Amino acid sequence: MNAAGLVKAMVGAFVVGVVFGGATAGANALSHRFADLESASYTVGGWSYAEVLAVVMDSGWAWAGLAVAAGWLVTRAENGAPGMLVRGAAAGALSLLVAVAAYAFGETIDSGGALSSFVGNEQFVWWVAGLLFGAPLGAVGACAHRAGVVGLLARLTVPVGAAVQMVLIPPGRNEVITAIGQGVVGVAAAVSIVFVVIRFLRSPRRSSEAAGAPAS
Template identity: 60%
Template sequence: MARPMKIVVTSLLVGAGFGAVTSLANGIALGFADLESRAYTTSGWTLAEIMSVLLDSGWAWAGLGVAVGWLVTRAEDRRPVALAQGAAAGALALLAAVAAYSIVDVIRSGASSPWYESEPLVWWVAAIVLGVPLGAIGACARRPGAVGLLARLTVPVGAAVQMVVLPPGKNEVIRDIGQAVVWTAAAATVCFVMIRFLLVERRPRPATAAKSP
């Protein structure tokens, strides 16, 4: 299979898998929820609901675009080629995720409307408008130096910020658990990325071969 086709297939499969799993997680969480109980509404939680609010959050969807952009590129790719591949992959992955999410939602709910109408138009547009730069960031994550470092820090830092600006969940318990999980994972990821970056930067670089006269 030619590499461009591999990039398309990989992007669509990863995106569709993420969208389907996210929709299923939402459905499972809703099935366990006791919406008639005031105690559950104000302080109740389930593991399924925690998974649901983590998967169906802005940082996770953004992370999908970045991850796919990183996945389909190679360190030896020329910079313009890598950026183009990552950008295309990010948009394709998010479009596939929205489509799969919509299809699974329609199947779960038994709705009679077409699957492509189950989600607002804004999500389809956002998949392209945001998927392109997110995929390009993923491609940059393979680069050395400060650019690569900043690209690798995009998702964990963005996730940590979202927990402050838009806390997850319907009550304080879910919010606290979600924030604890995301902040812990984000801090661990940032530490790993920084340590690896510093170790790579400290490695002795091979001396440049002297030019012959």
């Protein structure tokens, strides 16, 4: 990939991070507007579509999935190219850094705080986490293009991670929201896993059929 292609790829990772961070902050803001926390019954068992959306988007697996998606996005046209893992890692880290900034900016606007104060100590902690985890997750996204077991494991990282988190550390303000979030993510993760595995199992058959086809 030349310099222009690299710049274009990083711009793509930047845009993906901005969109995800801003959308997550927006989902949280929307969920707060629908939550009637002054009602005891709503606090215990109430829910809204906005709250479920916020639970899904603002989960750890979704942020990890952002870095994986960014790594996949910037390397989708260069399978096996030299430096592919490095570019995927850079894209994963960049997407998380930008997403944290966009999220903090959106939260500051929603809370009515001064725009000059949207960067605080908490953001620095998440930026460090973005660097530490974004790079390896972005490299995983780059590996998702590969054939074989490595590619299979890379493609399963996000759905398996989502399923595990929703079982071990389920998010949600109350049990109802938690249960709905677990159901939505669990079904999506199961469908994704089945799709990835079936496609992986069918890929050798397609390769052998192509190799055995007579030349025209």
